[in-house]
Amino acid sequence: MADRGRPRRFDRENALKSAMVLFWKKGYAGASLSDLTAAMGINSPSLYAAFGSKEALFREALALYGKSESGEIWEPIVTGRTAREAIAGFLHGTAISFTRPGKPAGCLVVLGALHADDAGEAVCGALRDKRVENVAEISERLKRAIAEGELPPSIDCDAIASFYVTVQQGMSIQARDGASRETLLAIADGAMAAWDRLTTAEST
Amino acid sequence: MADRGRPRRFDRENALKSAMVLFWKKGYAGASLSDLTAAMGINSPSLYAAFGSKEALFREALALYGKSESGEIWEPIVTGRTAREAIAGFLHGTAISFTRPGKPAGCLVVLGALHADDAGEAVCGALRDKRVENVAEISERLKRAIAEGELPPSIDCDAIASFYVTVQQGMSIQARDGASRETLLAIADGAMAAWDRLTTAEST
DNA sequence: TGATTTATTTATCGATCAATACAAAAAAGG
DNA sequence: CCTTTTTTGTATTGATCGATAAATAAATCA
Known part of the structure; x- marks a missing residue:
């Protein structure tokens, strides 16, 4: 799946890790979308396309935290x-x-x-x-x-x-x-x- | 001082106590001005006239917490x-x-x-x-x-x-x-x- | 009484929040 | 080539944030 179409320009795992660190440092509410996109090096539409929402991103970040x-x-x-x-x-x-x-x-x-x-x-x-x-x-x-x-x-x-x-x-x-x-x-x-x-x- | 002018219609200490409880429950950032004014039963201009700012209100609430x-x-x-x-x-x-x-x-x-x-x-x-x-x-x-x-x-x-x-x-x-x-x-x-x-x- | 002072209500202010619309760009399929 | 699919960058969306402007109301002072 997802073999066609314009390829993603950023590394999803790297971006997730950056989000995890930011949530870790500033908390869920304290990490704004501006903060997140700046830390992840992407624009908000890319974030929403790749992760769904701020909450979904946090849940993935939380899972990554547990693993890493x-x-x-x-x-x-x-x-x-x-x-x-x-x-x-x-x-x-x-x-x-x-x-x-x-x-x-x-x-x-x-x-x-x-x-x-x-x-x-x-x-x-x-x-x-x-x-x-x-x-x-x-x-x-x-x-x-x-x-x-x-x-x-x-x-x-x-x-x-x-x-x-x-x-x-x-x-x-x-x-x-x-x-x-x-x-x-x-x-x-x-x-x-x-x-x-x-x-x-x-x-x- | 402050003997003249229209008298304050709300009880300052009561309002401060309500603010303290709200900060206690929701945290500094989590307690919005809307939340605060609703809990204190006043409008935001009254809050600012009586306490100066959200931060100053929090500091007074913190002092009250320490005492009470x-x-x-x-x-x-x-x-x-x-x-x-x-x-x-x-x-x-x-x-x-x-x-x-x-x-x-x-x-x-x-x-x-x-x-x-x-x-x-x-x-x-x-x-x-x-x-x-x-x-x-x-x-x-x-x-x-x-x-x-x-x-x-x-x-x-x-x-x-x-x-x-x-x-x-x-x-x-x-x-x-x-x-x-x-x-x-x-x-x-x-x-x-x-x-x-x-x-x-x-x-x- | 009228002037002064302070508090009140109403209606915002610009900034920022999380989340999207839209169109151009970059890939594969035919 | 053209169509399809997905991502990208840009520009916003409506909502809410903390904080005020302006006009009115209620008190004291002269």
Whole structure:
């Protein structure tokens, strides 16, 4: 399909990446069409022909972000040999990823759209869904650790997952405020200082 | 001054409070002049005559927020008899305050403006300054605890303060995502589970 | 009373927002 | 060649943004 007709003069993936970086830096509502077309090096009709709408472009940018930027953060959850290593790696990767030189600080999923009424209520909801998924993913990892006998069944997986995701989301704010990589790593260490107490069986 | 002339027909403090709630709910950029005038029950010329500009109105709203809404959060830092009680009370008050029925979830200082280029770079900077102050305030409380002999001098006050403020800032995101008061309280408990380890002297 | 002062209502202002109409340009099919 | 298809650049569209101009209304002062 689409073999005939005038060929596209710009690289779609490159343009998408530029859009992703701009959304990451300025948020969904903060990145105007003028900003986007300038960053992507195209005119608005080309943008609409290739991506459909601003919202559709954002959704593609979000998917690209997940593939290209969040791997370092979420891989340890799968690859960590223990739950502790998984969470520690998750927070460590966050600190590194959120302070990568030449890239916007913090996380697109957290900083992309926080107010449901900005311009895109749907976009805001999509990001919130992703954040809720993140808590579930951590919680699942902890439940796996229980099933494998690493952690006692009496622990509150959802509460622990909420705590660690909350720290990670707070790190986005800190990163935006200019916190150094060392500071974020110290914050990650601070969160891990709670690990033993959080994952020890309660006699209650 | 201002004894003559037609008297103002609206209550300035009430209008300011309405503006504060709207900024709190929708953010600085997200709250349009139409939204504001509708919520305040006045026309835009009255708003400009009474407050000067949207940015000036936001700054007054921010000051009102500090006086009327953040006391419950920050009082324990001063009144807590120990540093531990201070921090625990700070996080507890945060969980309560961020989930108060009938009020926007989360914190105006965190959610008000995160992208420096929204509409008000100055507003974004003002909020960032407030957040940086918050870290310093926690750190000072910890240093006081060292001076009073409660905590060992070898602890890293700035790192501990950054950790607890990060958790608190993450709680704004969680609250916006619909986390219950119980969940936020559990997150606060999770953060306090790190206390002993964070405040014990390191032999290094 | 009339003059002065301030707030109000109405009706905008220019700028910018996201999104398109339109016609010229660049390719393939016949 | 001519037709078809798709992209391009240019110029706008109506809506909304933050902010005001102008005229009227309601108070005090002389």
